[in-house]
Amino acid sequence: MPVVSAVLQTSFLGDMILTTPLIERLAAEGPVHVVATPANAGVLANHPAVAGVLVFDKRGADRGLGGLRRMAQRLRRIKADRALLAQGSSRTAALAWMAGIPERITFDTSGGRLFTTRRVPYRRDLHHAARLWQLGNAAGRDDVPPPLRPSLHPGPADHASVQALLDRAGVSAQEPLIALAPGSVWATKRWPHYAALAAELVRSIGHRGERIVVLGAAGDAPLAAAIASAALEAGGAPVVDATGQLSLLGSAALLGRCRVLVTNDSAPLHLASAMNAPTVALFGPTVPAFGFGPLAERHTVVEHNSLDCRPCHAHGPAQCPLGHFRCMRELSPAQVAGAAHALHG
Ligand code: SF4
Missing domain, CATH: 3.40.50.2000 (Glycogen Phosphorylase B;)
Incomplete structure (x- = not known):
């Protein structure tokens, strides 16, 4: 039955x-x-x-x-x-x-x-x-979970919306993509150096032709604009701004085309896990031990390992209670770019 x-x-x-x-x-x-x-x-x-x-x-x-x-x-x-x-x-x-x-x-x-x-x-x-x-353990015993990864299933319309976005941006089918997801509902989960990271990536990968694409909600458009202008100033190709352009499954479909995602401890991290997209995850006031770390086969966590104040909040406080925000400020663009390069080769 x-x-x-x-x-x-x-x-x-x-x-x-x-x-x-x-x-x-x-x-x-x-x-x-x-x-x-x-x-x-x-x-x-x-x-x-x-x-x-x-x-x-x-x-x-x-x-x-x-x-x-x-x-x-x-x-x-x-x-x-x-x-x-x-x-x-x-x-x-x-x-x-x-x-x-x-x-x-x-x-x-x-x-x-x-x-x-x-x-x-x-x-x-x-x-x-x-x-x-x-929770689904019918026997009621404490069973041992196998290695797990979430799953999502973008449909033809989601893939078509991604293709249309990339076509409008003049991105060819072979052009490799690096995704940045700078947003988060929680203010202190937002790493403040994404624009500097874009410049760093352009300097280090420009000759290989990767394009930067920015993922996020419509409210993340100002962050995408700052990233785009930093990349242009560094001599890079125009950044693809996908903020507010795609459905959730459209964003998942786009991640399926990216060589690597750099993200905060936020929803795009889990979208990437579901699509098994290589992930660099930046943790500040929270820690992966809370149970929300990346599950893509290839992933790296970048975090400050010598701060006694971490973690300070289950989600991320509205502002740093100590005022210095060192957990995020001191993660350098060079360090994060290095982690991204190591993942996508
Ligand atoms: S108290 Fe520490 S962990 Fe919390 S936001 Fe400030 S620097 Fe980050």
């Missing part, structure tokens, strides 16, 4: 991407439906392990008790045997309970655990993808 699963993941984009190994695990036993935010739902398009996506606009149309009730009715219709509360808030746990899903599983540290029927240990020593994967 197939087991119908509902995975509730309404957290950040990176968390959704890291939930895909769990979704694949559950799909071996039956159809998997995913409850996602409007911002993240699109990243699951074309995924062969996903039977359906229910969009839960918890801060908009579905906010409040009325919205929760409506969402619970929609969720009830899929007749799930079990709910996996990957985000684990009281709201999503209450949603699964109101939808009448008999088995409700979350971490033993989750705020909504009182609404659940089984709690799985939250293993701080594991990568978050592995922690989430353990």
Whole structure:
């Protein structure tokens, strides 16, 4: 008898991407439906392990008790045997309970655990993808996760949008690309030297013809402009500004064409893991040991290893509490460019 699963993941984009190994695990036993935010739902398009996506606009149309009730009715219709509360808030746990899903599983540290029927240990020593994967352990034992990598499946429209972007920028099919992702929701996760890195890359790779492409949301356009002007001043080819130009899966498709990505501890890191794109990950106030490091086969973490204040925050504070921001400022463009070269050869 197939087991119908509902995975509730309404957290950040990176968390959704890291939930895909769990979704694949559950799909071996039956159809998997995913409850996602409007911002993240699109990243699951074309995924062969996903039977359906229910969009839960918890801060908009579905906010409040009325919205929760409506969402619970929609969720009830899929007749799930079990709910996996990957985000684990009281709201999503209450949603699964109101939808009448008999088995409700979350971490033993989750705020909504009182609404659940089984709690799985939250293993701080594991990568978050592995922690989430353990939620799908039907036997209820603490099983050992295999090596995991998230997965995404850009479709023909995503690849076409990338091709159109590169055509507009005059990039040929053979031209190798180096991606930079300078943005982050969290201010102190943003490494401040991307423009200087672009100049450094131009000086060191210019003769080999790689093009720099900047990935990010529309709000990252000023960072892309600074990178583009630094690259031009250093004598490089025009930078391809992809900020705000592509869907999430379009960005994933673009990463699949890049030789290397340089990124903060932010969503593009997880997109690159899903596409197995070589990754240089820059960590400042956070550390990979939190469980959100890169999972691409070829990756390097660049971080300050001699600061007692690291890590200082689960996500990255609004500003450095000590005022000096040495964790990021002291990662040099030359050091990061060297790491990028070492990965892409
Ligand atoms: S306190 Fe330390 S780790 Fe935190 S932002 Fe400042 S320099 Fe970085």
